[in-house]
Amino acid sequence: MTIQETLSRHLQIALKNLLGDELPASYRTNVEVAQDLRYGDYQSNAAMALARQIKKNPRSLAEDIVRSLGELPEAETEIAGPGFINFRVRPSFFAQTLFSMLRDPRLGVAVTEHPKTIVIDFSAPNVAKPMHIGHIRSTIIGDTLARIARFMGNNVITDNHIGDWGTQFGMILWGWKHKLQPDLLEKDPIATLLQVYKDVNALCKEQPDVLEECKAELVKLQSGDDENLEIWKRCIRLTKIGLEKIYSRLDIHFDYWLGESFYNDALAPLVQNLIDTGIARESDGAICVFSDGFHRPQQDPFLVSKDGQWLPVPAIIRKADGGFLYATTDLATLDYRINHFHADSIWYVVGAAQDKHFKQIFDVQRMRGINGDFRHVAFGSILGKDRRPFKTRDGETVNLQDVIDEAIERAGRVVREKNPTLPQEEQKSIAQAVGIGAIKFAELSQNRLSDYIFDWDKMLALTGDTAPYLQNSFVRVCSIFRKTNTNFESISTDAPPVLHHEAELQLARLLVRFGEVVPAILDDCRPNLLASYLYDLARSFHSFYEACPVLRSEGSERESRLVLCALTARVLKQGMSLLGITLPERM
RNA sequence: GGCCUCGUAGUUCAAUGGAUAGAACGGCCCUCUCCUAAAGGGCAAAUACAGGUUCGAUUCCUGUCGGGGCUACCA
Numbered sequence: 017m018t019i020q021e022t023l024s025r026h027l028q029i030a031l032k033n034l035l036g037d038e039l040p041a042s043y044r045t046n047v048e049v050a051q052d053l054r055y056g057d058y059q060s061n062a063a064m065a066l067a068r069q070i071k072k073n074p075r076s077l078a079e080d081i082v083r084s085l086g087e088l089p090e091a092e093t094e095i096a097g098p099g100f101i102n103f104r105v106r107p108s109f110f111a112q113t114l115f116s117m118l119r120d121p122r123l124g125v126a127v128t129e130h131p132k133t134i135v136i137d138f139s140a141p142n143v144a145k146p147m148h149i150g151h152i153r154s155t156i157i158g159d160t161l162a163r164i165a166r167f168m169g170n171n172v173i174t175d176n177h178i179g180d181w182g183t184q185f186g187m188i189l190w191g192w193k194h195k196l197q198p199d200l201l202e203k204d205p206i207a208t209l210l211q212v213y214k215d216v217n218a219l220c221k222e223q224p225d226v227l228e229e230c231k232a233e234l235v236k237l238q239s240g241d242d243e244n245l246e247i248w249k250r251c252i253r254l255t256k257i258g259l260e261k262i263y264s265r266l267d268i269h270f271d272y273w274l275g276e277s278f279y280n281d282a283l284a285p286l287v288q289n290l291i292d293t294g295i296a297r298e299s300d301g302a303i304c305v306f307s308d309g310f311h312r313p314q315q316d317p318f319l320v321s322k323d324g325q326w327l328p329v330p331a332i333i334r335k336a337d338g339g340f341l342y343a344t345t346d347l348a349t350l351d352y353r354i355n356h357f358h359a360d361s362i363w364y365v366v367g368a369a370q371d372k373h374f375k376q377i378f379d380v381q382r383m384r385g386i387n388g389d390f391r392h393v394a395f396g397s398i399l400g401k402d403r404r405p406f407k408t409r410d411g412e413t414v415n416l417q418d419v420i421d422e423a424i425e426r427a428g429r430v431v432r433e434k435n436p437t438l439p440q441e442e443q444k445s446i447a448q449a450v451g452i453g454a455i456k457f458a459e460l461s462q463n464r465l466s467d468y469i470f471d472w473d474k475m476l477a478l479t480g481d482t483a484p485y486l487q488n489s490f491v492r493v494c495s496i497f498r499k500t501n502t503n504f505e506s507i508s509t510d511a512p513p514v515l516h517h518e519a520e521l522q523l524a525r526l527l528v529r530f531g532e533v534v535p536a537i538l539d540d541c542r543p544n545l546l547a548s549y550l551y552d553l554a555r556s557f558h559s560f561y562e563a564c565p566v567l568r569s570e571g572s573e574r575e576s577r578l579v580l581c582a583l584t585a586r587v588l589k590q591g592m593s594l595l596g597i598t599l600p601e602r603m
Numbered sequence: 604g605g606c607c608u609c610g611u612a613g614u615u616c617a618a619u620g621g622a623u624a625g626a627a628c629g630g631c632c633c634u635c636u637c638c639u640a641a642a643g644g645g646c647a648a649a650u651a652c653a654g655g656u657u658c659g660a661u662u663c664c665u666g667u668c669g670g671g672g673c674u675a676c677c678a
Binding site (some may be wrong): 048049050051052054055059061064067068074096097098099100140142179182183276299300301302304329330331332334335336337339341342345367368369370371372373394396397399403404405430431434435450461462463465466467468469471473474477478479480481482484485487488489491492493494495496498499500536539540544548551552555558559561562563565566567568581602603 | 606607608609614615616617618619620621622623624625626627628634637638639640641642643644658659670671672673674675676677678
């Protein structure tokens, strides 16, 4: 049980004893982490919240609650301001909590009470196109959520829903047949396919007959032409090889790669079923589902202005020409995940711009009577310095591969400068960990919903609130354990540590909070809470490191400090692994 | 036009309705005979505007101004 839970339980019992039937049945309260240490470690505003309901003065209600709480073994209580109840945790209780954390492989993080099967859909690049900067948010946030959900004891299935069936294949097929240079394809398949696509795209603008030929190739593919299917399959294979290279550098792995094409055969029956059940109907030649407005009880459907009047915007599931769309595939995908994977939860890590799309398809599922924890885990856009969607000067997007290369290159320069005596191989792996860590941490420390301004120097920064800062704190701990010839994984003591120094206490305060922070992340899918916690922990460790010598201290003080170091190392290691960031032992 | 979303130090970002709004970068001062200075300790600096709800609002509601997005046959 976390300290927060322990104190919350005391509070709830005290309220029940004090108020009995007067306590509103639905009323539940927890103590919260205090914003400022001056007010203690945890606080409750129950007195202020309840005072009005039961017609009492908040201040005197607080006094009654504190009296009902009595003398707690874990914390001192006091009343402040208009009726806050502040809890100052006793150092002895911090020490005791650390002592039990030391023997807990999960470091105080409880497994979830109700494990679920969660499908997480993220990254989803297109075939024959390289990943660009726009894929970074989905890829990194999705991977982290998967790691955390798994650590919490859920059955997590990651699925890369690649775009392997788009209209771009008309041009690629035409280009493959007329423009392809096989030797280049061997060297860098994705770049070559992209070049083919770009060339043909440009050509189509000049020569309408080429465009017609491209469309014909697409129709041939869709109707099952053997030659085109064969080329299409090779494109997918080649793209996957290229993508896997990036994913493995990022240490990101998928359980499945079920792209759009996987659902082709399910689309026609799905649409027919929706027509038969009266959920979908024809409109202007297209088959549409008009939302029942479930997601917005204020009965405000999405509106579009058409011929001077306002009409609700439907989810179109079959075009007038008989073709299927994004929404159709996504509905089929939802069905598959529910029926085949038995998913309780399906999370889509996709940009905020697609908010309406997900509201619509989740709505269609509800109209069919299919309910579940469907979440659109949205994130903001990446903007340029002009606050417009980010492009390079020549209008190109930034290639993800280039970002990774640049990050590792920059980190490598710093490693060589700071630690020239390390063996080449180790320098290389440190540069890798630091560079990629910097990219991931920069992404994960932001609130996912805010837009952010892309800036090489910021994304690849190596000082301040960054991955290397956290990595460095781990390196410092490792260095201490190297000198004692012990291991932070196996250290044990007979008694709880003693915490005298303010820096020791502050470090303890943060360490015990790990078990409170991790489960809270999934409430709202906000990995930045973990990133910010780990940064605070590292900062607190650095202060402790300066203020409290470990190896030069003696007796129980030394032993206690080693316990603090060991737990810091273990929390950092576990926490950073949830963020997917590697910790080097030296740097 | 309608809907969604954002507006916080010079800059880039934080902040479950709580007390004196946190960081980082940049700026200005300090600290390596001492476990890794990729570090530590200081100083200056911000809630777009106007109302409302509340004991209490950066947070919730309304309006104004400003940025971004979506607005039926792309994904």
